Amino acid sequence: MIEIDQTKCIGCIVCTKVCPHQVLAMKNHKAEIIxxxxxxxxxxxxxxxxxxxxxxxxxxxxxWLIVKQDILKRPGSCC
Amino acid sequence: xxAAKGSKRQSRVQLILIIVFLVLLQLLRLTYYxxxxxxxxxxxxxxxxxxxxxWYDFILAFICWMDSFVRTYAKRPGLYYTGKQYDxxxxxxxxxxxxxxIFSILWHIRKLGSFRLLIIDTDGINVWCAAGKGQFSNQQIxxxxxxxxxxxxxxxxxxxxxxxxxxxxxxxxxxxxxxxINPIIGPIYAKDLPTFLSVLPYKDQxxxxxxxxxxxxxxxxLPGLLQVLTIxxxxxxxxxxxxxxxAVEIPFGLVSIPLIIAxxxxxxxxxxxxxxxxxxGVWLGAFISAGLVALFGLGYIxxxxxxxSIFYTLAAxxxxxxxxTGNSAISNYSKVKKEVVRFFPVEVLFYTLCxxxxxxxEVWL
Numbered sequence: 261m262i263e264i265d266q267t268k269c270i271g272c273i274v275c276t277k278v279c280p281h282q283v284l285a286m287k288n289h290k291a292e293i294i295x296x297x298x299x300x301x302x303x304x305x306x307x308x309x310x311x312x313x314x315x316x317x318x319x320x321x322x323x324w325l326i327v328k329q330d331i332l333k334r335p336g337s338c339c
Numbered sequence: 340x341x342a343a344k345g346s347k348r349q350s351r352v353q354l355i356l357i358i359v360f361l362v363l364l365q366l367l368r369l370t371y372y373x374x375x376x377x378x379x380x381x382x383x384x385x386x387x388x389x390x391x392x393x394w395y396d397f398i399l400a401f402i403c404w405m406d407s408f409v410r411t412y413a414k415r416p417g418l419y420y421t422g423k424q425y426d427x428x429x430x431x432x433x434x435x436x437x438x439x440x441i442f443s444i445l446w447h448i449r450k451l452g453s454f455r456l457l458i459i460d461t462d463g464i465n466v467w468c469a470a471g472k473g474q475f476s477n478q479q480i481x482x483x484x485x486x487x488x489x490x491x492x493x494x495x496x497x498x499x500x501x502x503x504x505x506x507x508x509x510x511x512x513x514x515x516x517x518x519x520i521n522p523i524i525g526p527i528y529a530k531d532l533p534t535f536l537s538v539l540p541y542k543d544q545x546x547x548x549x550x551x552x553x554x555x556x557x558x559x560x561l562p563g564l565l566q567v568l569t570i571x572x573x574x575x576x577x578x579x580x581x582x583x584x585x586a587v588e589i590p591f592g593l594v595s596i597p598l599i600i601a602x603x604x605x606x607x608x609x610x611x612x613x614x615x616x617x618x619x620g621v622w623l624g625a626f627i628s629a630g631l632v633a634l635f636g637l638g639y640i641x642x643x644x645x646x647x648s649i650f651y652t653l654a655a656x657x658x659x660x661x662x663x664t665g666n667s668a669i670s671n672y673s674k675v676k677k678e679v680v681r682f683f684p685v686e687v688l689f690y691t692l693c694x695x696x697x698x699x700x701e702v703w704l
Contacts, residue, residue: 317672
């Protein structure tokens with residue numbers, strides 16, 4: 261899930277630069293979600309947003325990692 | 340009598356082959372990097388080291404690619420330089436210490452002249468996975484940089500670092516700028532480095548986008564095949580050992596089903612119905628099962644063999660679909676989590692039905 265609070269957005273365009281799937285674009289000097297289905301929730305945009313305007317449910321879409329961390333509750337990487 | 344003896348001998352040979360393969364693979368994996376290795380201090384830890392491709396790097400890169408579901412080989416973190424002499428004015432490319440990533444970079448820039456590589460400690464994991472887990476972050480970058488004196492890193496005021504675009508789920512640009520670093524967003528793929536590095540001044544690759552095209556999917560075929568083969572051979576081994584108590588023959592040819600799935604799934608991915616990885620697996624499994632029904636119709640397999648094979652196919656296809664989420668560049672965390680909750684129990688059910696069918700009915704070799 262990804263959400264942008266446009267009242268906080270300062271139009272620095274960093275989020276559009278760091279997104280690997282071009283989910284975001286600038287419109288009227290504010291960031292806007294244009295390809296929500298392409299978002300993989302990596303949180304590159306949220307992490308690099310200096311005004312905390314972006315909220316993302318951060319996670320890695322990897323079955324093994326989800327089983328290890330979310331189901332078995334074991335820390336560490338998937339491989 | 341002779342046919343029975345021949346069949347038993349064949350089973351024994353198959354069993355031995357499986358065990359030999361699995362043992363050899365485990366022996367190879369003993370040479371891999373150990374998770375959490377603390378790199379021993381070297382005398383020249385504060386001096387940049389030369390780096391280049393040696394003949395064995397090609398072998399290591401192949402192993403990294405082939406067995407990419409397992410942590411394979413890693414490089415000692417630090418500052419390295421290509422070319423004959425260290426030059427503090429050359430660009431610094433930041434990357435993970437996963438061997439295949441470094442190999443790919445060195446291969447693509449081999450004809451471009453001198454460059455520097457800042458290899459950070461990502462515990463042997465590639466850039467994107469490491470960034471997502473917080474192992475490719477500002478802290479790791481600064482930890483390596485502080486080993487070197489400022490005049491070693493740059494002749495100018497700020498240190499210019501070219502960062503891989505896939506590192507920004509772990510790297511914060513603004514915080515790097517506060518550390519007197521000039522970060523530049525580099526390309527996603529190493530193959531685009533020559534084009535990027537040929538244009539001065541270096542510009543942020545903001546329009547660079549991940550591509551999950553056929554070439555990318557073909558690249559994932561071999562590691563997927565090996566992963567599937569290893570897991571299903573272990574399963575088959577269990578079934579074959581159960582043969583001693585259950586007196587059923589296990590068709591060795593069953594291993595071909597997950598191999599077919601592991602080949603067709605990546606190649607046909609955009610054309611398989613369904614929007615989720617596991618549901619695409621179900622569709623592909625159903626398609627293959629239709630082939631099995633045709634074999635039954637032609638009299639090649641019995642009804643019990645058909646039942647077992649269909650359960651096995653559906654279980655293996657769901658399993659591969661879920662596993663492929665780790666291979667793909669487009670898996671969304673929330674969606675995959677829902678898929679796991681929905682389809683993982685179904686997969687377990689199908690494997691259980693396989694076992695029930697085995698116990699209840701004899702399956703022909």
